[in-house]
Amino acid sequence: MRLIAEETTRHWWSYAVRGVAAVLFGVLAIVWPLMTLLTLVVLFGAFAVISGVVTLVSAMRGGDPAESRPWALASGALSIVAGAVAWLWPGITTFALLMLIAAFAVLVGAVEIAAALRRRGNGETEWMYLAYGGLAVLFGILMFLWPGSGALALTWLIGIFAIVYGAALLVLAYRIRDVRHKGTAGTAPHAV
Template identity: 45%
Template sequence: MLSSLSRNWWLLALRGIAAIIFGVLALVWPSLTVLSLVVLFGALAFVEGVFSITTAIAVHKKNEYWWAILLAGVAGIIIGLITFFWPDVTALALLYLIASWALITGGFEIAAAIKLRKLINNEWVMILGGLLSILVGVLLVVFPGAGALSVIWLIGSFAIAFGILQIVLAFKVKSLAPQTHD
């Protein structure tokens, strides 16, 4: 596992760079970030709904569960329309989705760091990234009314800090490449 990680250190660095770019863009254009997330989600749900309905119609004679695909499609279209007509509700739902993602990701980052602590030095970088993710998730859940702008600033700042930690971790992992043996 460690040799695979050290061979692919650049993926961690790339992940960090992408997070930093996203964070900077979120800080520079916060209103565009919220609107973009909502519109993209709405479009995805709507298009997925149309494709699901089309699939259900195409397989209704061959698949006894075609109705479940049809219902999923109808739900997708409804969610897509709700997103377009009530973007504020969707933004709040996305806030909770992002909070959930941050909490789950943070937990897994900490678990991975604990598992790797006997194999690598300075696992605290990975633990700190996990704790940062959990902190962001908790803050988003506890203070959802703080407003979209402050949430975007929080997410942008988190993304930059997390990106920096990922780049540090990438170079630490890269330095282990010659010594690793699986």
């Protein structure tokens, strides 16, 4: 087994933070399915901005291999832009929100898949990058194909996707942290 690059394993926490944010967003969307559209827009904006900031910080601190850094920077920037759009225009219609979230999911998913393909030789967690990228693209495409679904179904669909996506990120973070722990066992601790 090839070890994941040291720079990636040092920033396992960035995947965990993004995963927790996605799961919290998903749970809130399911627990309060009749929340107003404005609340859903604000929650989506918060999730997208948090995810984007953490991704950018991790990429700038060297949390991704050098060849994957541009993809991480693009993913973080797209997330922040999507969150900012949601906050700057909170009165958008349900259809516009659906299209914004669908575009966000497809774009970020495509960037994640591209980054996973670039990391091909970095270890056995590659499938998790592909999995959460693929989930994001699939979710976005489904939202583009069926935009006329009701607000309640939309809220539940968004919530379920966010929980599954967040869980995939948490599993990935755990696996990367585990690889880091095994790789540094018996050596002096590294400064993060």
